[in-house]
Amino acid sequence: QKEVEQDPGPLSVPEGAIVSLNCTYSNSAFQYFMWYRQYSRKGPELLMYTYSSGNKEDGRFTAQVDKSSKYISLFIRDSQPSDSATYLCAMSARVYDMRFGAGTRLTVKP
Amino acid sequence: DARVTQTPRHKVTEMGQEVTMRCQPILGHNTVFWYRQTMMQGLELLAYFRNRAPLDDSGMPKDRFSAEMPDATLATLKIQPSEPRDSAVYFCASGLGQGAYNEQFFGPGTRLTVL
Numbered sequence: 001q002k003e004v005e006q007d008p009g010p011l012s013v014p015e016g017a018i019v020s021l022n023c024t025y026s027n028s029a030f031q032y033f034m035w036y037r038q039y040s041r042k043g044p045e046l047l048m049y050t051y052s053s054g055n056k057e058d059g060r061f062t063a064q065v066d067k068s069s070k071y072i073s074l075f076i077r078d079s080q081p082s083d084s085a086t087y088l089c090a091m092s093a094r095v096y097d098m099r100f101g102a103g104t105r106l107t108v109k110p
Numbered sequence: 111d112a113r114v115t116q117t118p119r120h121k122v123t124e125m126g127q128e129v130t131m132r133c134q135p136i137l138g139h140n141t142v143f144w145y146r147q148t149m150m151q152g153l154e155l156l157a158y159f160r161n162r163a164p165l166d167d168s169g170m171p172k173d174r175f176s177a178e179m180p181d182a183t184l185a186t187l188k189i190q191p192s193e194p195r196d197s198a199v200y201f202c203a204s205g206l207g208q209g210a211y212n213e214q215f216f217g218p219g220t221r222l223t224v225l
Binding site: 044 | 114155165213216
């Protein structure tokens with residue numbers, strides 16, 4: 001079993017939909033939780049960062065961490081075609097040693 | 111516009127050949143990371159440098175891979191000899207190494223194909 005599990009999708013939604021992306025993990029030592037967005041043929045870029053449990057909101061994006069369930073989520077409101085990308089969850093126990101999920105490929109159709 | 115740069119962007123080589131990938135971290139960043147991304151394994155950390163010193167290379171196959179930072183503006187990842195299973199996209203990332211979280215900025219990657 002991988003330390004970080006993420007459904008690779010693909011996920012296709014109409015423009016304006018609410019998107020929910022999720023990851024589960026097994027290592028209870030993880031305390032840093034990140035979501036990266038990766039466009040095709042590009043490097044990942046950081047979207048959201050959360051330390052320990054709780055919620056964090058940034059514009060149309062909301063990240064949630066439930067350490068008791070070892071479950072993290074990313075919500076995208078009012079999704080746009082420009083949100084079409086692969087979304088990678090990542091987490092670490094130390095500040096540098098990130099473990100990535102497989103990535104979920106999202107397509108937002110106009 | 112500060113960015114991590116990587117060269118070459120694409121590399122096709124034959125099995126057994128040496129491959130060298132280069133990375134220029136963002137000026138002022140003191141942490142550098144090498145990752146490998148494949149469809150099967152996803153994104154995996156290969157090596158981590160802080161102030162040019164290798165702190166963790168446990169993710170790297172030691173017999174054929176080596177990573178160095180000759181100076182603060184250049185990081186290299188070498189594979190010798192290369193094998194078809196090394197085909198992947200190799201990313202370099204850099205960070206400031208400050209605070210509780212060290213945000214990593216990724217380069218565009220080197221797409222390696224070993225025939």
